[in-house]
Each structure stands twice: as structure tokens, then as C-alpha cells.
Amino acid sequence: MARTTRKSAANAKAASAAAARKLRVLVVMHADLVPPQDRSARAGPTIVPWRTEHDVLSALGELGHEARPVGLRDDLQVLRRALDEFEPHLAFNLLEEFHGVALYGAAVLSYVELSRRAYTGCNPRGLMLAHDKLLTKKILAWHRVRTPRGHFFPFGQPIRAPRAVRYPLLVKSAVEDASLGISQASVVHGEEKLLDRVLYMQESYGTDVLAEEYVDGRELYVGMIGNARVSELPVWEMSFEDWPEDAPRIATERVKWSATYQRRHGIRTGRAENLAPVVRRDITRTCRAVYRALGLSGYARIDLRLDAQGQVWVIEANANPDLARDEDFADSARAAGLSYPELIQRILNLGLAWRPAWKQCGVEAARGGERS
Numbered sequence: 001m002a003r004t005t006r007k008s009a010a011n012a013k014a015a016s017a018a019a020a021r022k023l024r025v026l027v028v029m030h031a032d033l034v035p036p037q038d039r040s041a042r043a044g045p046t047i048v049p050w051r052t053e054h055d056v057l058s059a060l061g062e063l064g065h066e067a068r069p070v071g072l073r074d075d076l077q078v079l080r081r082a083l084d085e086f087e088p089h090l091a092f093n094l095l096e097e098f099h100g101v102a103l104y105g106a107a108v109l110s111y112v113e114l115s116r117r118a119y120t121g122c123n124p125r126g127l128m129l130a131h132d133k134l135l136t137k138k139i140l141a142w143h144r145v146r147t148p149r150g151h152f153f154p155f156g157q158p159i160r161a162p163r164a165v166r167y168p169l170l171v172k173s174a175v176e177d178a179s180l181g182i183s184q185a186s187v188v189h190g191e192e193k194l195l196d197r198v199l200y201m202q203e204s205y206g207t208d209v210l211a212e213e214y215v216d217g218r219e220l221y222v223g224m225i226g227n228a229r230v231s232e233l234p235v236w237e238m239s240f241e242d243w244p245e246d247a248p249r250i251a252t253e254r255v256k257w258s259a260t261y262q263r264r265h266g267i268r269t270g271r272a273e274n275l276a277p278v279v280r281r282d283i284t285r286t287c288r289a290v291y292r293a294l295g296l297s298g299y300a301r302i303d304l305r306l307d308a309q310g311q312v313w314v315i316e317a318n319a320n321p322d323l324a325r326d327e328d329f330a331d332s333a334r335a336a337g338l339s340y341p342e343l344i345q346r347i348l349n350l351g352l353a354w355r356p357a358w359k360q361c362g363v364e365a366a367r368g369g370e371r372s
Contacts, residue, residue, distance in 0.1 A: 022064050022065055022066060023065045023066070023088075023089040023090065023348065024065070024066045024068075024086060024087065024088040024089050025060055025065050025066065025067045025068070025088055025089065025090060025091075025092050025348070026067075026068055026070055026082055026083065026086055026088040026090075026091045026092065027053070027056060027057055027060070027067055027068065027069045027070070027091075027092045027094060028070055028072065028079065028091050028092065028093050028094060028095045028108075028112075029053045029069060029070070029071055029072070029094040029095060030071060030072060030073065030095060030096065030097065031071030031072055031073040032049070032071070032073075033049060033050045033052075033053050033071070033094075034050070034053065034069050034071040035050045035053050035054040035057065035069070036050075039054055042054050042055075047257060047258075047259055051324045051325075051326075052094060052322055052323050052324040052327070053069065053094055055323065055324050055325040055340070056092060056094060056323055056344060057069060059325075059340055059341045059344040060092070060344060062341045063341050063344065063345055065348075067092070068082070068086055068088075070082040072095060072098060072108065073098075073099075074098065074099045074100075076108065076111060079108065079111065079112075080115075083112075083115060083117060088117070089118065089352070090117065090118035090119055090120065090348065090351050090352060091112050091117055091118070091119040091120070092119075092120045092121075092347075092348070092351075093109055093112075093119050093120055093121045093320065094320075094323070095108055095109070096177075096178075096320075102131055102175050102176055102177065103128065103131050103132070103175055105127065105131075106124045106125075106127035106128040106131065107124070109121075109123075109124045109127060110124040113356050118351050118352055118354070119351055119354075120298060120347050120348060120350070120351035121297075121298040121299060121319070121320040121347070121351070122296050122297050122298045122299070122300060122319035122320050123295070123296075123297045123298075123354070123356065125295055126294055126295045126296040126297055126300075126319050127319050127320065129294045129295065130294055130296065130300070130316075130317045130318065130319040131175055131177070131319075132174065132175060133150075133172075133173075133174045133175065133210050133316065134150065134152050134174050134208070134210055136294065136316070136317060137150050137210075137212075139293050139294060140290065140293060140314055142293075143289060143293045145286060145289050145290060145293065145314055146286070146311065146312060146313050146314065147313060147314045147315070148170075148212040148213040148214070148215055148313055148315070149166070149212065149213050150210050150211065150212035150213070151165065151169070151210070151211045151212070152174065152208065152209075152210060153198045153202070153208065153209040153210070153211065154208050155202050155206060155207055155208045155209070159195055159198050159199055159202075161191045161194065161195060162211075165191075165194075166213055167188070167189050167190060167194075168187050168188060168189045168213075168214040168248075169187070169188050169194060169211040169212065169213060169214060170182075170186055170187055170211065170212055170213075170214045170248075170250065171186050171187075171188060171194065171197040171198055171201060171209060171210075171211045172186060172201070172209070172210055172211075172212075173201060173205050173207045173208070173209060173210070174207060174208040174209055174210040175207050175208065176205060176207060177316075177318060178253075178256065178257075178322075179251050179252055179253045179255070179256045179257075180205065180253060181201055181204060181205055181253065182250065182251070182252045182253055183252050183253060183254070184247060184248065184250075184252060185197065186250070186252070187214055187248045187250065188211075194211060197211075198211065212315075214248065215305040215307055215313045215315075216248070216249075216305075216307065216308070217305045217306045217307040217308060217313075218237060218272070218305065218306040219237060219238040219249060219250070219251060219303075219304075219305065220235055220236065220237050220272055220283070220303075220304040220305070220306055221235075221236040221237070221238070221269075221301055221302070221303055221304070221328055221332075222235055222236070222283060222287045222301065222302045222304065223236070223299070223300075223301050223321070223328075223329045223332045223333065224287060224288075224291050224296070224299060224300045224301070224302060225298075225299045225333075225346065225347075225350070226291075226297075226299075226350065227297045227298070227350055227353060227354055230288060230291050232284055232287060232288075233329070233332040233333055233335070233336050234271050234272075234332050234335045234336055235271070235272040235275065235280070235283060236269055236270065236271065236272060236328050236331070236332045237269065237270065237271070237272035237273075238251060238255075238267065238268070238269045239266075239267070239268050239269070239270070240265065240266070240267055241265075241266030241267070241268065242264075242265050242266035243265055243266070243267075255267055269328050269331070270331075271332075271335055275306075276310065278310070279306065279310050279312065282312045283304065283312055286302075286304070286312050286314060287302045287304075290302050290314055290317050291317075294317055294319075296317065296319055297350070297354055298319075298320070298347065298350050298351065298354065299320070299321070299329070299347055299350070300317060300318060300319045300320070300321065301317075301318040301321035301328070301329055302314065302316075302317055302318070303315040303316040303317075303318065323343075323344075323347075325340050330343060
């Protein structure tokens with residue numbers, strides 16, 4: 001035990017020392033999201049698609065690091081050349097898909113790990129598990145973590161209504177994130193609407209579909225930061241101030257990504273208030289159980305619902321959530337006393353300290369980490 005403690009302390013010390021010097025950081029992102037030379041649109045009211053990439057690159061510059069973006073679409077050689085030419089100390093992973101497939105993002109990160117390079121964010125195994133919503137549910141059920149019951153509809157197979165259904169159900173992609181395809185029509189109350197919505201999702205997005213029992217209640221988010229040891233950011237809540245009484249309070253695609261829609265309906269996010277101590281303890285226990293069960297690392301956001309009886313339900317685990325400067329994860333970090341550059345630096349430190357299998361086996365660090 002003492003030997004393990006000394007080794008962990010040495011790893012942490014090495015990561016801290018590396019973070020104190022100027023680092024070469026390769027920021028990996030989708031080719032369509034490489035920020036343009038003229039980034040003035042980021043300061044306007046419009047939600048630009050490359051805002052996260054812009055904010056991370058800007059923060060790395062503020063911290064004094066040398067950051068270089070690399071945009072990927074379907075050619076892994078682009079990443080290989082960037083790693084060989086730039087020789088970064090670590091890669092900052094902002095990639096959410098490869099070849100148009102969300103699940104392939106974890107495969108690209110596996111290549112980075114196989115190249116014996118340090119990287120930020122969640123490890124490939126945790127990314128894969130968190131992206132697969134059905135597998136996540138099975139794992140959480142095994143660990144007795146409360147999550148809504150779900151029904152699975154594989155893409156390309158006949159769509160049949162499941163038995164013993166408790167309506168309403170929320171229909172969504174089993175692998176996509178960012179509320180892709182979720183609207184008010186996603187909440188269905190009968191078999192005909194269920195089958196129609198499943199067919200629509202499969203035809204529109206080409207993925208497996210998950211229909212889970214809808215939990216009416218408060219929409220909560222909890223940011224998590226850490227590797228073996230994890231800490232929680234303040235509990236965050238999405239509020240619907242000007243919302244029809246009979247409409248489900250859910251984070252649809254328009255709710256998340258349309259600033260005009262947010263203003264029109266008084267949709268805001270902020271620190272969750274009026275949570276009983278027993279509920280806060282349950283939230284902490286639940287989120288830590290999810291982080292451990294899925295083998296997450298780096299940082300994540302756990303999406304929850306709190307029903308009228310005070311029960312906490314896990315909806316999703318989001319590995320590598322949105323890191324935009326004005327998004328919920330960064331806002332909750334600020335509420336915990338971390339400025340945006342400090343948050344980015346902490347994520348860098350965790351990436352430098354993470355020990356995948358090749359480091360545990362005593363393999364030398366990547367060339368980028370050796371070059372000063």
C-alpha cells in the first residue's frame with residue numbers, strides 16, 4: 001500500500017511539474033469545427049458551432065501553452081502526421097465523431113493511446129460505455145443504480161411494440177448525444193405514437209433507438225472531475241420559467257441549441273436550490289457510483305431527474321461534456337471557484353496524470369512528453 005501511495009504521489013508530482021511549464025497541446029476536433037481566422041462571431045448572440053473549440057484554444061493560449069488544432073473527418077493519417085510533426089506533450093480531445101459515427105470517436109482516442117501519447121478527458125473504454133445508452137443502463141442496473149426502464153429497437157430490424165409498457169416513454173437515439181433528434185414529440189403516450197417515433201428516429205439518424213420511461217421532475221446535471229479520485233461540481237438545474245403546463249420539461253434539441261428559443265420560454269440553467277440534505281447525499285452517492293461503474297476518467301457530466309417523491313434517477317452519463325466557456329460545465333466550475341483557464345489547466349493535469357495500461361506496464365512516455 002505504501003509503495004502504491006508513493007507511486008501515485010510521484011505521478012501527481014510529475015503531472016504538476018509538467019503543467020507548470022509551457023506545453024505543446026494538439027487539440028483534436030472535427031474538421032468542420034476548426035475555428036475560422038475571423039472569430040468575431042463568437043462574441044455575438046449567435047451560437048456558433050465551433051465555440052467550444054475556440055474557447056479551449058483561447059484558454060490554452062491564455063495559460064501560455066502552444067496549442068495547435070487538427071481537424072479530422074475520416075482520415076486517421078491526418079492525426080498521425082500531426083502527432084509526428086508537432087510531437088505534443090498531450091492531445092486535448094474534443095472529437096465527438098469520426099467518419100460520421102459518434103461511437104468511432106472512442107476508436108480514434110484508442111489510436112492516440114496506442115501511440116503512447118497522453119490525452120485529456122475520458123479513456124476510450126469509458127467513452128464507449130457512456131455513448132452506448134442501452135449498455136449503460138444494463139451496467140447501472142447491475143450496480144443497482146436507479147435508472148428508468150428502457151426498451152431497445154435495433155436499427156434495420158422489424159419494429160415491434162414491447163410488452164408490459166408503462167407510458168409515457170421518451171424516444172431517443174441509443175448512441176447520439178447533445179439531444180440530437182429530441183423534441184416534444186419524443187414523449188409518446190401510446191403504441192401508435194411510439195412506433196411512429198421509433199421509425200422516424202431510425203430513418204432520420206440511422207441508429208438504434210431507445211425508448212425509456214419518462215420521469216416527470218426536475219432536470220439536474222452534476223459535473224464530475226477526476227481519475228481514480230473524483231470530485232463533484234455544484235448541482236446544476238435547468239429551469240423552465242415560461243413553459244406550457246401540459247408540456248414535458250425536457251432538454252430538447254431546440255432547448256439546448258437555440259438562444260432565441262431559450263429567451264422566448266425563459267429557459268435557464270443555474271445552481272440547484274432547495275435540495276434537501278438527504279437528496280444531496282443521494283445525488284453525490286449516485287453520481288460517484290455511475291463514474292466508477294462506467295470506468296470514467298478526466299471529466300464527465302451526469303444527467304439526472306428528481307421526481308416528486310425525492311428519488312434520483314440517472315438519465316445519461318456524458319463523458320467529455322461540452323467545454324464551451326459559457327456552457328453548464330464551465331458555469332458550475334466557476335461556482336466552485338474555478339475560472340475557465342483554471343478548469344482547462346486542471347483537465348490538462350488530469351490528462352498528464354492518467355495512467356493507461358501502457359504506462360502501468362512501465363513503457364516509456366511518448367516522444368512528445370520526453371522532448372523539452
